[in-house]
Amino acid sequence: MERVVITGMGVVSPLGNDVGTFWDNLVAGRSGISSIDTIHVENHKTKIAGIVKDFNADELLGRKEAKRLDKFCQFALVAAEQAWEDSNLNLEDIDKERLGVYVGSGIGGIETLIQNVDILRERGPGRVSPTLVPAMISNAAAAQISIKWGAMGPTLSPVSACAIGNTAIGEALRAIRYGEADVIFAGGAEAAITDLSLASFGNATALSTRNDDPAKASRPFDSHRDGFVMSEGSGILILESLTHAKRRNAQIYAEVIGYGASSDAHHMVAPHPEGLGAYYAMRKAVKDASISAEQIDVISAHATSTVVGDRSETSAIKKLFGDGAYQIPVTANKSMTGHMLGASGGVEAIALAKMLQEGIIPPTINLEDRDHLCDLDYVPNIVRKANLTMGLSNSFGFGGHNAVIVLKKYDRG
Known part of the structure; x- marks a missing residue:
């Protein structure tokens, strides 16, 4: 089987529209959450979100191209372009029949749909x-990337809600491992901050209403959290077979060594209270990586800042790692990015690759008074240096979809 490595990365996010800016802000513990200024929110319960700023689609894609694309596709194409340039491919x-695209979105072009419903009426x-x-x-998004690069290899657009990014990366890992492709764009994109989605999530009491203090609103594992913060953006990685990457002397950020997927089979929006589905997915990912749980040095948690979600994930981590769970740093990127929905997994995989490469764990910000049932080492508020070799990243989604990946620091020796 082929080994699979990450050779390019691209980000559009509330923390910056390139990998360097995103990573610097993440390490600095800066929040990307702000008051919503892209739609009218006077009548909404929640008036905050993780908005992508300083993004000019006309300049980045051309006016004609941008006009025919929904914003989630714009984000995906820009992140894919960054990743491609970063890879130096x-x-x-390249054999275009062996160039694939595994990119999904949880909600797709909802802004375009709403606009046309209004026009119809x-x-x-x-x-x-x-x-x-x-x-x-x-x-x-997957189709547009495929068309732009002439990628005629395997193409998949998974719809596993907020687990999409990891599903895409994991399935791309399998495709390259088994010789179906040499290079695959993998990740996700989302642009769902609209009147309709804000109203629906708000009426479900799922969103934080800490409107007067946006930077403090996303607070995973904290006892004063009051819901997640919706965000937007895209995270795209270039996955490549090690053979192909070494042949061209490519830069390598990390190796993708494990993938596990499962279903809670429990509820449409609530995770399993004991975290069983999450546990199964993590266990499978570790087994697929051919390592022991004790070899994991850091966990990038799904951690959306909801009571039931944070507690369920904490239970799953304890179930897999036992007493060793208390020795593993667990960080929550969403404390700064908010919940980027279908874009989360791709963005957080990029963050994990940077952690392994730099030996730095970004903090979980806003963790001031932890939930008594969330008692692990969540790297509260202060960035941490560490010797990191293996990292695990969790992504879970509505419908009980769970997808987990394991990354390894690449050793050229």
Whole structure:
């Protein structure tokens, strides 16, 4: 089987629109949460989110191209372009039949859908855009990336809610391992901060309403958390077979060595209270990596800042690692990024790759008074240096979907 490595990375996020800026802000413990200024929120319970700022699609993609794409596709294409440039791959040297795209979105082009529903009601069916469907479908990002790079290899657009990024990376790992592709774009994208989604999540009492202090709103594992903070963006990685990467002397950020997936089989929106599904996925990922649980040096938690979610994940970690769970640093990127939904897994995989490369664990900010049932080492508020070799990243989604990946620091020796 082929070994699989990460050779390129791209990010569009509330913490910055390139990997360097994103990583610097993450390490500095800066929050990317702010008051929403992209839609009118006067009548909403929640008025805060993780907004992507300083993103000019016309400049980055061209006005004509940007106009026909939903924002989630714009984010994905920009992140994919960053990852491609970062990888130093050359299309002329690649077998395009072995170049794949595994990129998904949890909600897809909801902004485009809402706009056209309004047009239908106000101006009639004759004014609805003929490009509505190709712009809104959740596989549009994968399709657009495939078209732009001429990628004719395996293409998959997983829909596993907020587990999408890890699902994409894990399935891409398998495809390269078993010789179906040499290079795959993998990750996710989301742009769902709209009137409709804000109202729905708000009415479900799922969102934080700490509107007067946005930077303090996302607080995983803290006893005063009051819900998650919705965010947007994209995280795309270039996964490549080690053979292909070494042949061209590529830079390598980390090796992808394990993937595990499971279902809670419990509830449409609530995780299993004992974290069984999460535990199964983590156990499978560790087994797939051919390592022992004791070899994991850091955990990137899903940790959305909800009571039931944080407690369930903590229980799952304890079930897998036993007493050793208390010795493993667990960090929560969403304390700074907010919950980027289908983009989360890709962005957090990039963060984990940087952790392994730099030997630095970003903090879980806003952890001031921990939930008594969340008693692990969550790297509270202060960045930490550590000797890191293996890292595990969790992503869980509505419907009980769980996807976990294991990354390893790459040793050129």
